[in-house]
Amino acid sequence: MLRAIWLIVRKDLTVEVRSRELAYTTLFFAVSCVLVFAFSLVQEGRAAEGVGAGVLWMAIMFAGNLALGRTFERERQSETLRALMLVPAPRPAVYLGKLTGIVFLLALTEAVLVPLVALLFESALLSHPFWLAAVVATGTVGFAAVGTLFAAMLVRARSRDVLLPVLLYPITVPVLIAGVRATVAIAQPEFEVDVVRFWLMLLIAFDVVFITLALWTFEPVMTD
């Protein structure tokens, strides 16, 4: 099982290192998102108070949606989806492999996004880097756990490009709320550890429940 997951991750990373398609497009899109928000929210040279956290999470979710749609679209276009489904490993391993790849890609994007948002929106995001890393990591895993399942499900559906965000955003509302609230609490001048811990716990619970559900549903929804 672990070996199968690792092989799928390695395959995706090899494809990605050779083409760099997803990394570049996702990163560029995330940065353009932040710029769009900056142009609409920064007035008279100053950003409105506390919008940095919201901008960060919106950019993560928009860019994540793009990347999620693309990783499975790539499998379909190169007609390797069937091969992936024929892998002699349990189906959940395929899901976990894809999820790991997506989380890795989004982590790369976030490594650029966080300092950029902190800079442009004068937000003290990096005042507690370990807490921020924990919140962003759990939030990303939760978002990607739902997103990977839906992107995989939709790969054979009609109008999948439109359907992915339609399904994904209502379901991931709790991730957005918890992520933004925790990030706001981190960026505040007086750091309230209890608030951050509460939201972090909620994110962890979300991750556990939704990864378990996804592992359970991946098999029946991906079988014809």
Place this chain on the structure above:
Amino acid sequence: MPKWFQPTTLLCAALFAISPFVIANAPYESTMGLVQKVFYYHMPSAWVFLTASVVCGIASARFLATGDARHDRTALAAAEMAVLFGLLTLVTGPLWARKAWGTWWIWDARITSSLVGWMIAWAYLILRQYGGPGSEKLSAGLALFGMANVPFIYVSVNYWRTIHPATTVVPKLPFEMGFPLLFCLAAFYLLMFLLMKLRTHVAEQQARLDAIYLSLDEQA
């Protein structure tokens, strides 16, 4: 359709026709006055909305586990009920809130989770409509996720202070207000039941028609 369907429909229509008079006879609430009467339609539609969502989630889980198309038809009918009664809830709620709280909308836990739950039910129908072949399994997965999501939305939004009345108010209502409420609840649940029966019946006929077309194609 079964024999009891028509008389039950008439009964349901009668209940809805009588309900305005029952509501009009209920006493005025001391602080909110006339506008509180929205409650007699608001709460039943909210309950039916909630019931339909739960039915949709359970039927979807059973469909995923067994692959039996009957559960899928139930889930589809329930999702449509959830969208319909969710809309009623979300329209009557702000009408009442404008007068009672002085605002159309607040980001309260129960209101927000209803809105998101309603959007998920709608997404379910969009997926079935535009997802193409095989979308019934995908939408079943979505319904399952939507059901698991509700507690998370509730907890996350509950962080803000809530002013929405708790459900513990209901058993404490005086009889003159409790009776119209039960009356409307019965009418709404009966309506949901009848509409679901009708909808699953239509879906069954569709499935049978498809099967006949398929067998004709095979013969040709």
